[in-house]
Amino acid sequence: MSHNHNDVTAHNRETWDSKAKDYDAKPWQKKIASQVASALDSHASWLGANWTSSSNQECRLLDYACGTGSVTRALSNxxxxxxxxxxxxxxxxQYSSLLSTSHPSLHLNTAIADFCSQDTDSSISGPDFHDFDVAGVALGFHHFNNPxxxxxxxxxxxxxxxxxxxVDWLPKDVKPEEHIGHQHAHPSNTKEEDTEEWKKMQKTIKTNGxxxxDMKTFFEGAGFDEFGFVVLEDSFILQMNGKEVRKTGFIAKGRKA
Structure with missing residues (x-):
């Protein structure tokens, strides 16, 4: 693992640790989480995973960069x-406490893991962490330094x-009044109280979408076929540094060959 990667991981971990308690608290965050949830739920048959049913007793989901569990909640049925x-x-x-309360019948498991690192931790080497039916990442991908x-x-x-x-978003055209950090277009600073939090968050963002x-190349490179891609109709509206930023979301999928 490179020194640089350690720095990035440490910074990301600190940022997300500090955000965990109120991660879903702001109205715009709640709205995006519910948009992601309804998009996944309504596209479940399109995703074509081996979902649980009368004939199939078990379906195991790997929710990566799970945050507080919006993907798990969306697909809980x-x-x-x-x-x-x-x-x-x-x-x-937060993931464990929220889901064990809201979905007591789900079998839950958690572990710390960094899949952008070459050294995948031995703590996730057992059978509980393999042979999943379905895996997903929602709005975490643009934070990854090695997608x-x-x-x-x-x-x-x-x-x-x-x-x-x-689930992530399409690249956005950069408007002249916006500055770019980490190849990421975001409005420049307006509200003083947002500045520190904003700087921290901006450091975790690696790409503009x-x-x-791009997604087809990633999926095919990792040995997936049956690639599919849908653009979501409702824009995600982020409140960034006192300004609204509108993003067009998508779901990309593939099946392990």
Whole structure:
């Protein structure tokens, strides 16, 4: 693992640890979480995973960069087991406490993991962390410093025929009045009280979004076929540094060959 990667991971972990308690608290965050949830739920048959049903007793989900569990909640009617992985132990605590209360019948498991690293932790080497039916990342992908490696690591955790999905957003044209940090277009500073939090968050953002072709390249490079891509109709509206930023979301999917 490079020195640089350690720095990035440590910074990301600290940022997400500090955000865990109020991560879903702001109205715009709640709205985006519910948009992601309804998009996944309404696209469940399109995703084509081996969902639980009268003929299939078990479906195991790997929720990567799980945060407080919006993906797991969205797909809770279609799965029996959920494993939340995140670099932040504080996020995992929120994930476990919220889901065990709201979905007591789901079998839950959590572990700290960084799939953007070559050194995947031995603590997630056991059978509980392999042979998933479906794996997903929602709005975490633009924070990853090595998306191709992350997709390969996710592929390794799926069973043959398992489905991976990524929810993220398309690249946004940069307007002249916006500055760019980490190749990421965001409005420049307006509100003083947001500044420190904003600077912290901005350091975790690695890209300005992904095109269909970007995602196809990642998926095919990691050995997935049956690639699919849908653009979501309702924009995500982020409140960034006192300004609204509108993003067009997508779901990308592939099946492990």
């Amino acid at each position: 279609h799965i029996t087991h959920a494993t939340g992985l995140d670099i932040s132990s504080q996020m995992l605590e 191709a490696l992350c997709i390969s690591n996710l592929a390794a955790r799926l069973k043959k025929g398992g489905v991976l999905f990524i 992904f095109s269909e072709n």
